[in-house]
Amino acid sequence: MLLQLPVKLDPLTKRQKRQLQKLPPQAIKNVEDVVKEFYEGELPPGRQLELVDGFDDVYAVRLNDSYRMAIQSDNKGTGRVILIDVHEKFYDRLNRMK
Numbered sequence: 001m002l003l004q005l006p007v008k009l010d011p012l013t014k015r016q017k018r019q020l021q022k023l024p025p026q027a028i029k030n031v032e033d034v035v036k037e038f039y040e041g042e043l044p045p046g047r048q049l050e051l052v053d054g055f056d057d058v059y060a061v062r063l064n065d066s067y068r069m070a071i072q073s074d075n076k077g078t079g080r081v082i083l084i085d086v087h088e089k090f091y092d093r094l095n096r097m098k
Contacts, residue, residue: 009038009071010080020084023067030063031084038071038079052094058082060090070094 012020012035020028037043048062052070059079061069068090070083085093 008041008078009035010078011035012081016081016084023084027063027067027084030067031069034061034063034069035081052091054095054098058094060094 020031023031034043034047037047043049043061046062048060050060052058052060057073059071059073061071063069063084066086067084068087069081070090071079072082073079082097083090083094
């Protein structure tokens with residue numbers, strides 16, 4: 001069963017693409033897969049899309065066991081990537097962005 005997405009994702013910015021190149025190859029592939037899945041409008045259940053506690057417009061997406069990606073949605077049904085980080089640091093960094 002595929003999960004219907006709450007937002008359509010804006011393309012990654014040039015800065016995000018540069019930062020992405022610093023990640024391990026498998027994490028890069030997973031980000032590319034998630035972006036493609038967002039464009040198609042559905043994520044497989046293993047991605048574990050969830051609204052982040054303390055936010056009403058930020059979703060976390062599981063890339064793999066080690067990495068998470070945060071997507072902030074607007075009220076128009078689109079979203080943008082705001083953070084990609086290792087799971088251990090992800091939620092602390094996200095909360096500092098409030």
